[in-house]
Amino acid sequence: MYFDSFDSPLGKIHLLADESGLRQLTLCLHHPFEQCRDWQHSPSFLAPYKQQVLEFLEGERTDFDIPLAPEGTEFQHKVWQALRDVPYGETCSYSDIAEAIGNPQACRAVGMANNVNPIPLIIPCHRVIGRDGALVGYRYGLEIKQKLLDMEKETAH
Template sequence: MTLVYWTKVQHALLQNQSIYVAATEQGVCRITWPSESWETLVSWVHRHIPDATLVESEQQLAPYLKQLTEYLDGERSQFSLPIDLRGTPFQMEIWKALQQIPYGETRSYSDIAAHVGRAAAVRAVGTANGANPVPMLVPCHRVIGKNKNLTGFRGGLHFKEALLTLEGYHEYNRKGHARFEF
């Protein structure tokens, strides 16, 4: 049996809407967006950690919440938290590449595809980016269209824009939402 500790968090940058943060003994494994429900968290945990038991514990998650809150408050630009990523080998490769994008900078989907040596896999990069289980810690919001347009984002483009603005990045185009414009 694997214990998965979870708690609910609200923050002004997320329009005081709730997100769920979950962690195993190995590290944070899932952060939801405000548009995602408790059922989203439960479904993800049961799919990726079949022997899991969910245990509510703000105390167990205190170090994660501290750094996440510091980031959302604009007081932290890097995380030093253990992460328990669970995904396919390709997803893991993409998520590792996302973690190399510096705070306040962006890359395009095609940049990420080229970085991992799979230049033709631009759409697959977008899919892996969208499946990121720990947004903000693995900064999927730092990936935008090569024409600088904000593109599809599981958390909602307004949150992507809020996170980029928090990091001081303003060189994106607000117009348009071409889901497959990588």
């Protein structure tokens, strides 16, 4: 595994990847990044990932073309794929995602899969809001979620 850390408009970001693709993106606000001894610091390996994340945060990129390799259950992967289908600058509800994966009763499970998303920003869990339009749940706080949604709306139009 390779890792790198860098400063961004949202604060310090840590990336973790291997030859399969990006495994984890961590915003270091409330969750410290725990490094394993066998991970190798490799800014050059992670440079394409870092570049695309920074372009996204600067409003210069609306989608990503880097390989992703998040670890999760089959259900989580379905949710995460559905999240990637939510257009830039738009939002949806947990029930919309549950419908999209063919399991309309799974709203709470969708919320849990959203919460453990290992690659936020790229797998855009910040685009999921309450059915009534309320800003709800985000691992990194509602302030960051609102900032991301505002950025996307501003650059999408």
